Amino acid sequence: MEKKVFKRTGGLTDIPMRYCPGCGHGIIHRLVAEVIEELGVQKRTIGIAPVGCSVFADEYFNCDMIQPPHGRGPAVATGMKRIRPDCVVFSYQGDGDLASIGMAETVHAAARAENITIIFVNNAIYGMTGGQMAPTTLIGMKSTTSPFGRDVKRAGYPIRMCEFLAALDAPGYLVRVSVHKPANVMKAKKAVKKAFQVQMEGLGFSMVEIISQCPTDWFLTPLQAVEYVEKQMIPYYPLGEYKTPFKKEEGKKEAKDKIEVEFRTDFN
Amino acid sequence: MEKKVFKRTGGLTDIPMRYCPGCGHGIIHRLVAEVIEELGVQKRTIGIAPVGCSVFADEYFNCDMIQPPHGRGPAVATGMKRIRPDCVVFSYQGDGDLASIGMAETVHAAARAENITIIFVNNAIYGMTGGQMAPTTLIGMKSTTSPFGRDVKRAGYPIRMCEFLAALDAPGYLVRVSVHKPANVMKAKKAVKKAFQVQMEGLGFSMVEIISQCPTDWFLTPLQAVEYVEKQMIPYYPLGEYKTPFKKEEGKKEAKDKIEVEFRTDFN
Amino acid sequence: MTERILMKGNEALAEGAVRAGCRFFAGYPITPQNEIPEYMSWRLPEVGGTFIQAESEVAAINMIFGASACGARVMTSSSGPGISLKQEGISYIAGAEIPIFYADIMRGGPGLGNIAPAQGDYFQATRGGGHGDYRVIVFAPNSVIEMGNFPRICYELADKYRMPSMILADGLLGQMMEPIVYDFEPIDPKDFPEKDYLLGCTEGRERRVVRSYDLRPGYLEKNTLKLEKKFKSIEENEVRYDDTNMEGADLVMVAFGTASRVCKSAIPLAKEAGMKVGLLRPITLWPFPMKVLRQIADEVEHILVVEMNIGQMVEDVKLAVEGKSQVHFYGRPSGSVPVTEEIFEQVKMILKK
Amino acid sequence: MTERILMKGNEALAEGAVRAGCRFFAGYPITPQNEIPEYMSWRLPEVGGTFIQAESEVAAINMIFGASACGARVMTSSSGPGISLKQEGISYIAGAEIPIFYADIMRGGPGLGNIAPAQGDYFQATRGGGHGDYRVIVFAPNSVIEMGNFPRICYELADKYRMPSMILADGLLGQMMEPIVYDFEPIDPKDFPEKDYLLGCTEGRERRVVRSYDLRPGYLEKNTLKLEKKFKSIEENEVRYDDTNMEGADLVMVAFGTASRVCKSAIPLAKEAGMKVGLLRPITLWPFPMKVLRQIADEVEHILVVEMNIGQMVEDVKLAVEGKSQVHFYGRPSGSVPVTEEIFEQVKMILKK
Amino acid sequence: MSRIEVDEKRCKGCGLCVIACPFGVLDLSDKFSSTGYYPAVMVKPEKCTGCTLCALVCPDVAIEVYKETKKAGAEK
Amino acid sequence: MSRIEVDEKRCKGCGLCVIACPFGVLDLSDKFSSTGYYPAVMVKPEKCTGCTLCALVCPDVAIEVYKETKKAGAEK
């Protein structure tokens, strides 16, 4: 007999996604949707789409969705979660959205240990608007607003959000994963699941930073793009967990299903 | 013969300051003004007053001054410094100004290693507006918007800006000092001077966080307030240098006149 | 609270919102409205509500966007600079058709200005300081009683029309104390009627999306034309104003908020001096009482608009009057409050007595 | 560049600003104006200028505030949502009387809306979307040539009156390419006249303060009244408009930007059908061509206002006309661009032919 | 024998599945799909183990995977 | 002998100088100044060493300190 071992999750709607071929957003959408389905919270999950390529997320996730102003996902999430603590609230955001215009909202939601989950898609570029420099654009990387490559003298240093937010005192869960290879995708899913669980257990702010490929605005083919993730992005953005709730404090409960993220750096 | 061993610095105007009795702003003003005078840069210094009690700074500092919107000092400073790299640009900001509404501007100026100096007056309260909770208000501390004491469940955790910004990759100088006792005042001045020197040598973003007393909105006498700094504030906000330019990288020049800040924690 | 008690305008406003069912407030300190968040910070927890001191005005407006989309009666408040920062959010909320209520307790502008009472944000409030075609229902109280009692009406209209409503008051109304009685019993949020656009639990219904965008060619236009219809119906049905001494007036003053009180106090002086002077006080600034003004213009030669700015509402008055009366303007901008005698002087000058 | 070349509106605008002496640009990406920052990112370094991609629109407006206070010709640009976020900064800059130049390349609103061409930000631009009493000089180009050549005029007026000036254009004008010739030679910033309010080196002069506040009672009012005078003088002296086919017109269309092009293309159709139709195109939206419209109203029975919104400029037209002509409105809001035939239909309907 | 199904309406021919498959089962078609892309197709269907790696990386959730099971009852 | 001068127009009587002085030289006056504060005054002037600690903590920069020097030429 034949068994369907991989099927499209009901956490997504049926609408074909409008992302470019090879874009990481699609993979990440699926992971989040599967986690929502698997945790059995689909009927009480509210998603927040960003302003960015994945503004379309509000058509794809099969749950209630809201579309906030650029960068303000964490603020909108705060309002929702405080009113509906019984709901699972996640905000899906790009690097421009979360780390540039939305920096204050991100930092303060984290500092408030606001009990929400952020899916942070770091593709080192402004995808939606056509490839401008992001706060996470690598040094030397070209973009339409850093046509000669990002120059630290003029444009400063790329921001590593996980490391940065980990310097706050508020508890929470911070992890960086990627979706450029099957093994990484699997780990990414575990990270997403753990982040949602952290929220469901009321352990504070959780953020999954996902290094994602943007073939279009990197001016690469999809295959070149996943290699770029491996060779260029991950060395600057090391994968792993940066904060786990109450890791050090004895006596307080651990988030269950803790994942140990040990990423291979060899790639063939 | 009699010699004047302490005289009013010409870095300040003659106008009597309008701060409350015992307020730390006055001391900090003097330190900054003396440093400007001593470094011989008074004629080419531009100061940025905050929106906060020290909005009046534009009357007190004896140099060109600008008054930006609340929290946007670092952005205004960026515009000025890029146009006048020959000038010394400092932005004087409160904790509400810098760490709440201005968080994004602060973080990004630091990440850009923008070659400016920030005097960050952390008095753990919104002084100007009458004592509301600040992002640095201590846990349990009462304010007019945390009337039962700051509760981390609702209002989150106080932000330690030096530690936080130190987690960025950009080079710079980050130091925390206080002005509640003569010895601390002396160290604070050294820190301010070093910060200005870091700017003058083009070594990037420098910020001096100064723990300051606000007797009025702490509802304390001036003497109680300096004790509060010692007993409550400093334990949460440890004094010291958090980032010095190119400390670790050999071969690059050190900022001169490097101060070793070793603060006494005993106080009588 | 049927007993008259002395209350600060800002506190009356906050209490009025809570009594009207407000259960979520996010705001950021700014003078002269600080008593609102301060009051909310202890009052809301008392009724099981949520107070958040947001990191900024931008965050505050978006927090209430989220909270309202989840079903709470929400509020934010600020003064000029902060309201400016909220304009993007307000435009989104208007576009997404989510009800919110907010207050602008005006101070002197432009820029940092000062913290004295002013009326310089009239344009911003009535024309939509944000981008795109939208409107906000604007109430202009002129006493502490109205500060306390208008929030309920604002909430009702915001819900009815699914859009932002606001109170536009100067700092004086926020800071002063006057006796107040609430004209309504506290409302329990449990009694609100069901809304079919709220987010939360999808059990037994289709999933919902709250959004202000539509990239499909022509769709957003359709939506905006729907909004336009709504606005027209509000202009038809929700105008509120107050008039005094209109019978046979030779001159009608038009003023809102604090300016209207000062104008009113000039009426007896004028009467004594043998002049017939009336006062039209718009209570809703948008929708603006166009029709009644048009009627007045048919009968009265002189209209004197008094504002604590350099002339903003006067445009609406002129739009209504269409050149039929002479429209005069007297303004005290950026933190100055006119006194009775000044207004009387203006009246005398116009009527040349 | 005396040769005609094909250029995108946004790029023509950016190049025009650089040729007019712009040496500092701070902006944040948003469609449909991305070509402006993109162009600046390589063009400004070429001329020794500075380009910064700001972390947000709020940061951008404040960066140019600082840079202008230090003497640079500065620019920022955005579209609706971003311009909304800049309103607080613009109000400060207006209050501090610092010249800046910016562009709003409009898209469909309110909210996130869409990225198609629209004219929904007219109120925001002309009434000051920010708080307090202030104005911004608003130019409305309707071709790539004007996109490229107006920045110089904007800078000159901003400097002359020490205030913000802006270009308000819809996304179509930003995105399209047309032939362009610049009508001025590149200006070297070294040739700018000295300004006596700039910050920097105090050698040989008193220290200076740039600020928008004054807490001393009455002082801010005085300053605002000074601003008012300035605004009146601009309304007197700086109005610009364009008219076509006005001789004996039975109907005059009023439109700006792209809408004015479409209206113009309807004139021959009307002529063919035996109708006398003229077009008044305001080039400055503030100051608005009130006087000429008032004259037109004396002679012409029908005025048809065409906008890509639900009716904003039409208020200014009505203010000018004061009921003397019948004012009709035809609007296509939120991203729809009318076509020639539609306008002609409207004309026919009004003239009932 | 295991197999995959590619939803042609979703597949955008990015090729990520092709390199993800450890057994070289997949390649891109040389014919356009109705949406204008060269979709993934099984070129060595017999080698498919149903490992799902291809599906894991597919950005368009265009792949479903079927695995041969021993007992019929295993499928619910 | 060293001494300090308190600018009465600036002093707000906060008392920080009083506790800063290691020699108990200072105290607050019991008379209002023209600005309505009790200004700092030297109550044990003879003990002043000119150490400037009082001036260092004065928020209103109201204190200037004079120190006895040996040689007249030392002052420029």
Next chain:
Amino acid sequence: MYQGVIMSGFGGQGIVSAGILLANAGMIEDKYVTFFPAYGAEMRGGTANCSVVVSSEEVSSPVVARPDTVIVMNEPSLHRFESQLKPGGLMLINSSLVAAKPKREDIEIVFVDANTIAEKIGTLKVANMVMLGAYSKKTGAVNVDSLIKSLPKVYKKAKEDMLKKNQEALRKGMEEV
């Protein structure tokens, strides 16, 4: 009847609560009342002042530009408000803390040794009530009984004993003028 009063002194002298008490007293006498505190940056430096209007007519603006009465609780207040007082107006001065004298000659000046009296009652805190008592007697704007009746409304958390002392201070103030 129209009485516009400004009360001014240090923060901590109970200026604001005295003003509210006066307004409350007017309210329970069914007069029109407004109370308007100095706010914001004006408060820096620990000063406090407020304006109260008690009137038989509707009150237009609670901002008292030309007060009928100024109650001066410390010296800086004297300098600040002397010029604003209406010609013929009343200045009530706490002579315990204010040594200086007004320069104007077109006003009525009454000194009250409020701190000394308050000290005798047992707490300096009621000096404000002494002044208010004097004010009510001098102007008749409100009845002292209304002030006393208002005490528990305004000082909601005050102990019985403290209320009594306030009451006593009000009466003592009346007797002083």
Next chain:
Amino acid sequence: MYQGVIMSGFGGQGIVSAGILLANAGMIEDKYVTFFPAYGAEMRGGTANCSVVVSSEEVSSPVVARPDTVIVMNEPSLHRFESQLKPGGLMLINSSLVAAKPKREDIEIVFVDANTIAEKIGTLKVANMVMLGAYSKKTGAVNVDSLIKSLPKVYKKAKEDMLKKNQEALRKGMEEV
């Protein structure tokens, strides 16, 4: 004379530069021209299209709602723009990449095997020029010489050799129709 053209295909097929070339050719013939690219989210998915107007009269809007001509460079473009074409309008189809045929019968359809021709010239990149050559011949909107003259202006960085190939492709395209 008025010609509203839409060109559409994949990103990478040189749609935008071909459109600019056409507009430039019109410009140097002193016609009124506008060029308007698809922008923003419309670009997602690697598609590209643009509208060009070449006209003897001033051009009102560069948005071509009802094109006189559609140049179809790939199959999705066929489906997308078929319905917009004016009755009687011209559809130029790159038959190398487009297997499907338009369903409409009220339009003129011309197939050009552009990729094959381009390959023969030596690079697939000039398939766009083949189409443009065919277009100029069919419609006469611009002269092919103007297109050739415009080449160095539009392809500023192109090498001599590449310019030649473009030129050849334009001519070959003309010969096809």
